[in-house]
Structures are given as C-alpha cells and as structure tokens.
Amino acid sequence: MPKKTTGFNITFIVCVFGFLWWGFTAQKEAAQETAVKQIFDETLKNGKSYADLEYLCKRIGGRLSGSPQAAAAVEWAKQTLERIPGINSSLQAVMVPHWERTGKEEARIISKHIGWQPVNVCALGGSVSTDKFGLTAPVVKINTLAELDKLGAKVVSGKIVYLDQAFDPTIINTFDAYSACASNRFTGASNAARYGAAAFVLRALASNTDHHPHTGSMRYEEGTVKIPAAAIATQDADVLVGLLDKDPNLMLHLKLHCQNYPDRLSYNVLGEIKGTQFPDEVIVVGAHLDSWDNGEGAHDDGAGSVQCIEVLRTLTNLQLRPKRTIRCVLFMNEENGAKGAQEYARWAAENGEKCIAAIESDRGGFTPRGFTLETSTDSLTQIRIATLRRYESLLKPYGLHYFEKGFSGVDVKYLLPNGTVCMGLVPDSQRYFDYHHTPNDTFDKVNERELKLGAASLTALAYLIAENGW
Amino acid sequence: MPKKTTGFNITFIVCVFGFLWWGFTAQKEAAQETAVKQIFDETLKNGKSYADLEYLCKRIGGRLSGSPQAAAAVEWAKQTLERIPGINSSLQAVMVPHWERTGKEEARIISKHIGWQPVNVCALGGSVSTDKFGLTAPVVKINTLAELDKLGAKVVSGKIVYLDQAFDPTIINTFDAYSACASNRFTGASNAARYGAAAFVLRALASNTDHHPHTGSMRYEEGTVKIPAAAIATQDADVLVGLLDKDPNLMLHLKLHCQNYPDRLSYNVLGEIKGTQFPDEVIVVGAHLDSWDNGEGAHDDGAGSVQCIEVLRTLTNLQLRPKRTIRCVLFMNEENGAKGAQEYARWAAENGEKCIAAIESDRGGFTPRGFTLETSTDSLTQIRIATLRRYESLLKPYGLHYFEKGFSGVDVKYLLPNGTVCMGLVPDSQRYFDYHHTPNDTFDKVNERELKLGAASLTALAYLIAENGW
Secondary structure, eight states: OHHHHHHHHHHHHHHHHHHHHHHHHHHHHHHHHHHHHHHHHHHHHHOOHHHHHHIIIIIIOOOOTTSHHHHHHHHHHHHHHHTSTTOEEEEEEEEEEEEEEOSOOEEEEEETTTEEEEOOEEEOBTOOOOOTTOEEEEEEEESSTTHHHHHHHHHHTTSEEEEOOOOOTTOSSHHHHHHHHHHHHHHHHHHHHTTTOSEEEEEOOOSSOSSOOOOOBOOOOTTSOOOOEEEEOHHHHHHHHHHHHHOTTOEEEEEOOEEEEEEEEEEEEEEEEOOSSEEEEEEEEEEEOOOOSSSOOIIIIIHHHHHHHHHHHHHHHTTOOOSEEEEEEEESOTTTTOHHHHHHHHHHHHTTOEEEEEEEOOSOSSOEEEEEEEOSSHHHHHHHHHHHHTTHHHHGGGTOOEEEEOOOOTTGGGGGGGTOEEEEEEEOOTTHHHHTTSTTOOGGGSOHHHHHHHHHHHHHHHHHHHHHOO | OHHHHHHHHHHHHHHHHHHHHHHHHHHHHHHHHHHHHHHHHHHHHHOOHHHHHHIIIIIIOOOOTTSHHHHHHHHHHHHHHHTSTTOEEEEEEEEEEEEEEOSOOEEEEEETTTEEEEOOEEEOBTOOOOOTTOEEEEEEEESSTTHHHHHHHHHHTTSEEEEOOOOOTTOSSHHHHHHHHHHHHHHHHHHHHTTTOSEEEEEOOOSSOSSOOOOOBOOOOTTSOOOOEEEEOHHHHHHHHHHHHHOTTOEEEEEOOEEEEEEEEEEEEEEEEOOSSEEEEEEEEEEEOOOOSSSOOIIIIIHHHHHHHHHHHHHHHTTOOOSEEEEEEEESOTTTTOHHHHHHHHHHHHTTOEEEEEEEOOSOSSOEEEEEEEOSSHHHHHHHHHHHHTTHHHHGGGTOOEEEEOOOOTTGGGGGGGTOEEEEEEEOOTTHHHHTTSTTOOGGGSOHHHHHHHHHHHHHHHHHHHHHOO
16 A cells, blocks of 8 residues: 555656646746747847948948958947947957058950950959059969969969859859858969969959959968969959950959058957856857958948847847846957957957857848857767757747758857857858958848848847757 | 468568669659759759840830830740740730829928928829829828728818828738738728828838838729829838828828720730640749839849749750640739739630649749748648648758748639649748839849749749649
C-alpha cells in the first residue's frame, strides 16, 4: 500500500509540474508574441528611422572616416541617442585612416573610330592620384587577374590594365556575386603594378548597367609601385569593351585627384538599455556610421545606423525592459579599415565583456527576410541556429523566413574570437549593388516601410535573445 | 515451401518495382531541377522582359481600355509574341468601357488661414466632370462611409464629402491594407450622393506619403445622382485635415474633366506553346495589358504582361517543350470592368477548355516570394496546395518560400467556376502601393533583376505544372 501511494504521488507531482511548466511556457510564448507585435506596430506607426535617415543623408551626407562629415555623424548619432529617455550613450575613441578625393575625376576613351568620348570613373578608396595633367596610355583588357601572369611585363608595362569582370547574373543572392569579384578590387592595382602597368581600372562592381561608377577599398601591397586605381561605370565599360574590339590600340586618359593623410581621431558611438536581470550580458545591434564620400551612404549604411538607434527608441517607447543589456554600436571606419570594429572587439576582450550576441545590419534598408548566424566553431553554430529557429514561428508573420548559417557582418565578426554569436540581418538583396558605393546611394532610394520593417526585425530578435539568452 | 517461395517472390518483385519507381522519381526530380535552373539562368542572362517593358512604358505609355494607346498595346503584344519562333498568337475580341480624362484636373483649398493653396487630385475612373468652371463647396470630413448615415442630408447636402481613411501601416502585406479601403473608393460617390453631397473626395489609397494622387475604378449605383469623384494625394490630404481642424468652414474648389464614351472593340492577346503529350490541357499565365491613363502602367501591369510573354520566350529559347499547353493571356480591361477576363472565361467554358491551372502576375515587378492558390472548393484547395508545396524544394533556392491559400488575381479568378486551379505570383508587397494608379508608376521604378526573377518564377511553375499535371 505505501509503495502504491508513493507511485501515485510521484506521478501526480510530475503531472502537476509538467502542467505548470507547460502553462508557464505557453504564457511566456504568448507574452513574447505580444511583444513582437507591439514592436512591429510601434516601429511601423511611430518609428523615426526614416526621418533620422533623411537627416543623416541630406544634412550630413557622405561621411568617410576622417572627414568633417564623419565628425558630424558622430555628433549627430550621440545627440540622437541622448534624446531617447534613459539611454546611456558614450563615445569610444579610435584612430582611423584618412583618405580624400581632392578634385574632379575625369576619364575619356581616345580612339580613331570616335575621336574621344568621356566615361564615368571614380578613384578606388586609398588610390594615389595621377599627376595633375592625368595619364594617357593604351589599354590591356583582362578578364581575370591571373591573365596578368600570362601576359607578362612585355605586354602590360606602361599600359592601363582594365579588368572586365562582371557580376554573374545567375547568382540569385547578389552578395555572392559581389564576393566573387571584390577581392580583385582590393588587390588589382598591386598585381598590375608588378608587371609595370601605369594604372589599374576595373568594371564597377554592380548588379545593373548604368553610368554610376562604384568606389570601394583597395590596398597597395608592400614593395609594389603605387599606381592609380579606378572603377569605370558599367555602361561605359560596355562602350570601352565594344571599342576595344574594333580598335585594340585605343587609349584611355585618366585623371584622379586623391590623397592619403595621417590617421585621425574618430569614434564609435554607443548607446544602451541596461538589462534588468542580467545587465552584464550584452546583445549588440551594430551598423557602421561612416560611408563612402561620393554618395549619401543611404543604404550603406545609413539604413543600418538608424535601424540600430531605432531598436533602443522602440523598446524605450514601449517600456519593454529587456532582461539582458541591449547595446547599439555604431562603428566608425567599416569602409576602409574597420578600425572601429577592431577597437570595439579589443576593448570587449580586454574588459571580459559577456557579449552573448551581436546582430549587424549592413546590407541595405530593403525588405527584411531573415538572419544569418555564425560562431567560432561549426558545432556551436549548429546549436545556436537551432535556437534561432525556435523564433521562426514568432517572426514568420512579419515576412522573416530565412534563418541560416552564414556571414554575419564586417564589423561584428571581429567579436567571433570573444565567443560572441554573430548574426546579420538579411534583407532582399536584389537592389543593393545598384547603389552600393555610388553617388546614387541616396535617401530617395530607401523605402520607408522597408527600412522600418528592418528596424522592427532587428528590435524583435535583439529583444527575444535578451529575454531568453541562448 | 511453395508458400514461402511466393512470399519471397512478392517481396522481391515489390522491392524491384519500388527501386525502379524510386529511380524513376529521382531521375525525374533531377531533370526538373535542371530545367528550373536553366529557366532562371536563361531569364537572368538573356531575358528580354525589361527591354519589352521599356517599350510598353516609354513608347506606348498609359493604356486605358478604349484608348489609342490600348490599341497600340494590343498590336505591340501581338507582334512581340509573333517574334518568338513557333508561337501561335491570336486576338480575342471583346467590347470594353471607354472613359477618358479630357482636360487638366485642378483643386485648391480656400481658407481664411492661408488664402488658397493648390492640392493634387485626380478623378476616379468612371467619374463625371464638374462643370467647366469647377465646383466650390465646404468640406465634410468622414473617417468611414457609415458616418454618412449619422450625419444625414442636413449636414452633407451641398457639401464635398471627404473620406479620410488611411492605410493601416501595421498590416504587413500592403494588399491587405488596400483591400480594407478599396471598396469605399468604388461606392463612396453614390453613398455621398444619397445625402445630397456635391462631390466625393477620398484620401488616395497609398502606403506612403507623397504628392501623387491615386486613381482607380468607381461606379455609380442605379438611381443615385452622379456626382464627381476624386482622390487627393496623401501629402495634400494631411494639409487638408490639418487646416480643417483650424477652419471647419474651409472650402474646396474642384475641377474635373472626364467623359464616358460608348463601349469600344478591343482584344485579349493570346499566345501559346502547344503541349507535346496533352495539348488539350492548358496552363494559363495571365496579366493585364491595359493600365490607368495617368502613368505608364509599369508595375500595374506592364510588369506582369512582359513576364507572361517572357514565359513563352524562355521555354522556346531553351527548347523545353512542355507536355501540356502553356498559354499566355494578356487580358484587356482589368482596371475598369474586367470585360476581357469575363470574355475569356466565357469562351473557355463554352468550348469546354481543359484549363487545369491559371497563374496571374498582377502585383508588381518586385522580388518574387511565392504563390497563392485558390479553387472553387475548400477541400480541393487543400489538395492542390499540398501538390504545389511539393515544388517548394525546387523553388526555394530562388527565394520562393510562400505557397499559401489565397486570392489569385482579378482576371484569372473568372476561371474558378470552370474548375481551373487559380494562382497568383506573390512578389514583395512593400512598394506596390507607393506607385499603384499614379503618374509615378513609371519604367524607372522597376528593377531589372526583380522583374526577371518574377518572370523566371512564373515560367518555372508553369513548366512544372505542364510537366506533372496535378
């Protein structure tokens, strides 16, 4: 008899606890569903990210590291964060590269078939100038950098090397098409200089055909001659290639004015909501405040910057106090050095920061579709992806359906060695490389609803992780 | 012993057949995976839909039923289909309504606070004119049509009724926000006329705030006075509402010039690839060739039209001969009557057409995300959805993740009573109602890659259904 009673009691207790646990979980799930709905509603109805972006793009504009505009952006970001009630905001000092375009850039094709025709070019970030009268030289067209080895100095010496590598249009995600080309922009000039080239020009890294050249970072390798490096707009690249077929002896005239200055002091801008239960555990939402100089840096990465600020504003407006700390980090110098990200990661490691997650928004203000995730080991990545996917049902009503292993972001990935789970907001990729690094990356190219949906997605995920941990 | 042998034989035979079946299915699956890849590659690399759309928008332009431009669009579509080798193309005659905007539209707010200020309006399609000097009257603002019953003739008579119903920004799919408002545009004028209103004006049905008024169809109910009906741009609507708060006696001056003419002869444009095995079974890909007069009809529905043409061109270029017939139907008069769709459905029923599926593209040329499906019964819908979802793994690599029960399209839904499974291509919805029915729905608002991805998605699904049936 006693034995039977004990059995009954244990079953009964297990049932009661099971029921309570189920009830607790269901209640928690319902509360989080409500919170996510509140976040999207608040962001879409009352969000300020679009107005913030207009200020950043139209009143400040392009803001390359070291420029007066970058300093203005730092001040603007600090003030904007301070205007959110209760936000602790601070600056983190960092020395950054300082390169400038110092005059009008010009190029023209000179051919017996057409006389001459202007083409749209821009210097790559970090390039040296031509001399003040420009340089004029015949063109050697290559399709891959490897061709340089075959051609050798005999063919290449004294010429302008033109790399005609286009995006593969059959790659659905345009970031993959970009990745296949981007390293050539970085290393092309030094590769060409090794064979005595006078300059290096590449077809702009773009998913469309138009007259905007796309800039982007490049670097001279130690021990190579520094030759001018530029990108030519895709439409003009088509003209150049067409004319080269008819007139292999055509010349390109190229005039670039740019200069490297000593590094300057700048700042990452930080703001945070302290966690109520585990204030030492931090979830970073990050974007970069700097942009290239030739446009307004609207999609890249004004959009991400205002979205990260909006995360703190939305949670504050809704009085949703997360259990863990949510920190907005606006990194300086993503475009040509990532010194801000490196400094933040160094500081975090040195101070033993428990940064359990970092989510970057740096793929444009387009309709969000989900998140990528990476960690320092494959096995941990699998575990974290599984946890992330538990939020799929909560986020699917808002169009988020993509929760996959993948590259997080140029800035937050520096936190990987610290043990941080690094994630990236993934918006629709189709239009990003029409605007990326061009004078055309302007405020009017950003759709208000798309931008706000991205901000809300970022807020929702940061909040869920802050509530539940891993 | 004999019993045992039989058992063994049956097991053996079942295994062999199972293995063969598995092999056959796997082979078929692999072949279809290859075909889908070929379709996307061909469309993205060599597709002509973007060039077609440029012609339709820039060389023909807005093409409302009965207009010379609609006739030009019919001729253009027929010629464009005929230029695809092996396509059988034909016209299907249909009488369509013919309404025209016959002069400049004007409106201004007259208030003691500001003197007067022009606002952007456009007549709704089907509206009568004001007299040639326009009409000037005080404004009664309502938030729902139901308020008219409460206000009654005493308040409304002689006034301009202004319906201030905005999109709900918290609804993620903008088509749902639109649906919540659209019937008021259709019936508002007659509702207001019943209480003696002088005119009916509504806040443009838009997901954004700008200065473009959005037109769209309306109808006068039998037995009601026909009063002018117009939409006011959202930016101007905000001004009007703000001023009304301060000056409830302000007047609105409204001048509309438009006219209904007798119905005219026009055409649906058809083209098809005959099926190799079941030529009598037809899969329709459909869009509407007409558009409103005030823009270029780029997203609505030039995009859908060129995508449907592209379906036939891509399959022809790839020499993918489907087992069942794939027919492109470009419907006339979706915008103000759907007479083309009604005529096509009537003809199909009369001729006992076995139209097993119809897929419409009429939600803009944005990044495709999936398909909706509906049939005449709920139970059949469930069965067909299950079949559709079998293609999910094939289509997911191209960003298609949404395969749900839902509204197919204004034109193809007339085929529901014929037993046709009706589907709709679902692109991202966020930007559609920025442009819908405005002067701003122009070619430059369409992104080439997005348009082509939609064309490829349509082609892939039509091909898969043509190969496999249901």
